[in-house]
Amino acid sequence: MENQTISPRQFMFIVILFTIGSSILIVPTPMAALAKQDAWLSVILSVMAGLLLVFLYNKIGESAKGKTFIQASTYAFGAWFGRLFSVFYLIFIYILAALVLRNIGDFMTTQIIPETPLQFTHILFLLVVIAGAYLGVQVIGRSAEIFIPWLILLLLFMVLSITPQISIDNLKPVLGNGILPVVKTSNIVIGTPFLEMVTLLMIFPYVKESKKTSHAWLLGALMGGGVLLLITLLCLLVLGPDLTALNAYPTYKVGEKINIAGFLEGLEIIIAIIWMITIFFKLIVLYYASSVGIAQFLKLKDHRPLLLPLGMGMVVLSIIAYPDVAYFETFVGETWMSYALTHGLILPLILWAGLAIKNKKSNNT
């Protein structure tokens, strides 16, 4: 259906943007609330665990031999059971996309345009995403290539201009509460974004030179994880663990603290731009994956007719997904991990086993 391809390099950029995505926005607060000044150690732990997950996803992608997750599950489990299996995966991606959309909407309405109704922010943001998904994976890959230098420049600028405000004392005492809170807290970053990366199995087959794909995925996850570590460290070093936990969007507050020689102030919008870029790519990957997935599920030749109706559904779902921010925080803290674990670890493991058996059978005959 799709004969577009992307290069491993572009795939790596997509992985980086996907990793940073909404995590940069919602991760530092709960991390600092639970692990205090050791939150950055938790990020390191989660990145290590995340790399293991990516390793697993790579194995699945390789044994699927050019099939997407949906195609591979019908191949491995047959038309009926395979479809049932895919339904869970598709619903997971679709709900995740709606939540990511709500993340950016909540941020915009809290910090920048409080009087604009949420759904208009969502509709406008989604229109661009739909345009991207319409044009296909090749365009997504190329635009990732275009935006990556900007992302790096903005991040560099932010880090350099905030260094005068850093206080190393904020990280002390290291491991003052023991190692246990650090380990417990690491599940936050494992859940967002690493378990969500199972979505990328829908894009995996479109990468040419499939040998380099797994390498690109690992490298991208490592670099994205590095950025998350950097952001968490900056929040802790500049604001301290207490204020990081207290702020809904601590990275934004870090941006507010930038003050270069008294005249370069109010640069928090740089942070907002970083978020916009990264969340846009995360959302576009999720949206593309769910529309292509549904098209393959229904055996449609083209995913494009699905884009608009799916978008309408997503705007509604993103509004009704949770009634208020407090509900969302509880959801992320208590429910999300097990939900993501089911779909990001158990489903792929079953698929992997199914593929292994099927591949062995077809080799024998």
Add this chain to the structure above:
Amino acid sequence: MNISVYKWFARATVILTCLFLLTGCWNSKELDELGIAVATGIDKNDDGDYVVVVQVINPSEIATDAPTNRPPVSTYSITGKTIFEAFKKLSAKSPRKIYFSQMRLVVLGEKLTQEGIMPTLDFLYRDHEYRASFYVTVARDAPVDKLLSIVTPYEKIPANKIMNSIDNVQLNWGVTKGITIDKLIADIRSPGISPVLAGIYIIGNEDEGNNMSNVENVDAPTKLEIDHLVAFKDDKSVGWLNEEQSQGLNYATGDVKSTIVTHPCDDKGTLTVEILRTTSGIKANTKNSNPSATISIEAEGNVAEVDCEVDLGAPDAIHKINKEVEKQIEDLVQSTIKVSQEEFESDILGIGGAFHRDEPKYWKSVEGDWDQQYKNVEISVDAKVKVRRKGNSTQPIDKKG
């Protein structure tokens, strides 16, 4: 042919849609519809209601070559059950919607600081319109509405005058501190340190100061001046530090950039050293089972003013000056420690934070009632001063020649 018309039409539609969607905001407000607030004063009246005073700039007076005799700022004063209610009631008095993102200063009334400032800070920190870059100060012996209505000489906007003065005093004398709201909240919430805030007070007659005639004098009769620091315990003020104690606090926290130290010479007269940079660190330890802390301060300076007979050419003399200045600084810091332990019982120096960093196990056991424990901590001060240069003159300039 038909296809190209269709394409042209599609392009025009996209461009037009973008024009409409990208150029405006949902609720755009032009600059001439906004009143730009530069300072906010918050206090409580005797009924327990909040009194909110907002200082708004008059753009026509600030950005013009031909100023009239109208004042550069106006103040509005409102009361309300909550702070936000008061702000919303502002619209009854102000012709424009008040815009707070450019705010430089918050002045808290003394009554409010005695009752607790956390509810006020919660509002200021929660609302998205406030940037966290303004200074929080306390009005000393003056109602906030009077204080924010003083017309200041030289600097047209009183809020700017206060903020610049705080910066100047901090940079050149070291007896006050500009505290931003996030630092304040973090200090209140942290058990290991208690906050301090800068004070402001009025010199002269407060009722005359709000008239433009105040600044028509070369020496304005009513002025705003930056006072020393006020110490807090949790979110309630517990007392004012004097000049020495304020300076001592700044030495201990490493916030002195530049200041002077004057000490008497052997026989008569004084010698003044200008301090150019200081750094400080606090080390805590629990050896011998009684908690103690050491504040170490390093300072560098120049000989600035010599009013006595001393041979500045001798290395011994410089060494002696170093020792004298060290003792002066140690005494200053000790006076701060004394007042914080005995009178305020509030850890304004952040000794608890040092225990948290250096002795996390001990800290866990005392964190709960640190205010009580703090009184018994033995704190020593160790200053190292290096006087490097002595200015243009090699020796004291005296009459003998």
